Amino acid sequence: MVPMRTWHMVHDISAQAPYRVHNSNIGVLSPLSRRPGSGFLSGSSTRNAVLARSTSLISSLTSTLARPFFxxxxxxxxxxxxxxxALSTDALLYSPSVVGLRRDDADHFELTNDDFDGELDAIPADPTTKELETPPAVNAQNQRAMGEYVAPYFMNVISAAPILAGAFRSTSQTSSEFESDRLLRQTVKSRIARVLRLFAARGDTTLVLGAFGYEEGTPIAMVAQIYAELLACSPNPGDVTDGEFRNIFQKVIFAVPAKLHSSFRNTFEMRIFEDELVRSLESC
Known part of the structure; x- marks a missing residue:
């Protein structure tokens, strides 16, 4: 599993959602493939496989109720x-009260990270890695077993199918590459908006969102811009989804691969700056 870094935005909400269901207000977005758990039993280290190994999500994904989704x-x-x-399906699968059982496969020590916590962070072992099998892998800094079980906690997971951007670009019969990217962006934005709408309807106020579709070819800059437009920009008459979720959620955590963190954050903040600049000029 590649190292992950997180970044979050927080809003003070005077009036919370009128209702909350299940045991948790934490919502997690999981991009899903055709195989529940994405081969987690064979040692896959995708985000879906990590969730399947670290939580009870696989029980939901393999249930009778989940069959129509797949x-x-x-x-x-x-x-x-x-x-x-390649555009896949707009269907969403909401799994409430998923139980977290163990440390995330991507937990790791990063001393330069301001979020570093010696009590909570660890370097888990992939059980398929031979050199870590014997003796049992132990974190050298806190002497804790890697990938150890933790006190159970709850989350609500939305499984959504990302667009296969690479396949879409190569097979799209649009008039130009610009038009192809426009349609791709429109579809990605619509799907992420559906996810956020469902989280809001279920009363989830703390979200964990990833680089949705990046592994399938969606540019990270496009993902960051879309998140900014939906969650932080002002309402836009030209696009009713812009600003739709501004100040709706109390906290949003963006969990993206460490190598993409700077690019994602810079693009996200620049899109907000552009929006503020346009609003400022319009008010003059």
Missing amino acids: ASLRERTRLANPAVA
Whole structure:
């Protein structure tokens, strides 16, 4: 699993959502593939596999109620038009009260990270890594077993299918690359907005969002801009989703690969700055 860094935005909300369901107000976005858990039993280190190993999510993904979701996912891949198939499905799977059981596979020590916590951070071992199997892997700095079990905690997980951006670009029959990127951005933004809308409807106030679709070819800058427009920018008559979720959530944590952290944060903040600059000029 690649190292992850987190960055969050916080809003003080005077009036919380009128209701809250289940045992937690923490919402986690999980990009999902056609296989529940993305091969977590074979040692895969994707984010989905990490969640499957670290939580009870796999019980929800393999339940009878989840079958229509995966059926729709498979049906989309069989469509005759490869460009449409690459857009996957807008269906969402909401798994309430998922239990966290162990430390995240990506927990690691990073002494330069301001969020470093010697009691909570660890370097877990991938059980498929031979040199870490014997003796049991132990973190040298706190002598704790890597990937150890923790006190159970709850979260609500939305599983959503990311757009296969690379496949869409290569098969799209649009008039230009610009038009292809415009359609891709529109679809990604619509899907993320659906996710945020469901979190809000369920009363989740603390969100953990990742680089949705990046591994499938969606540029990280595009993902960051979309998050900024939905969560932090002002309402825009030209796009009703802009600013739709501004100040709706109490805290939003962006968990992205460490190598993308600076690019994601700079793009996110620049998009907000552009929005503020436009609003300032319009008010003059």
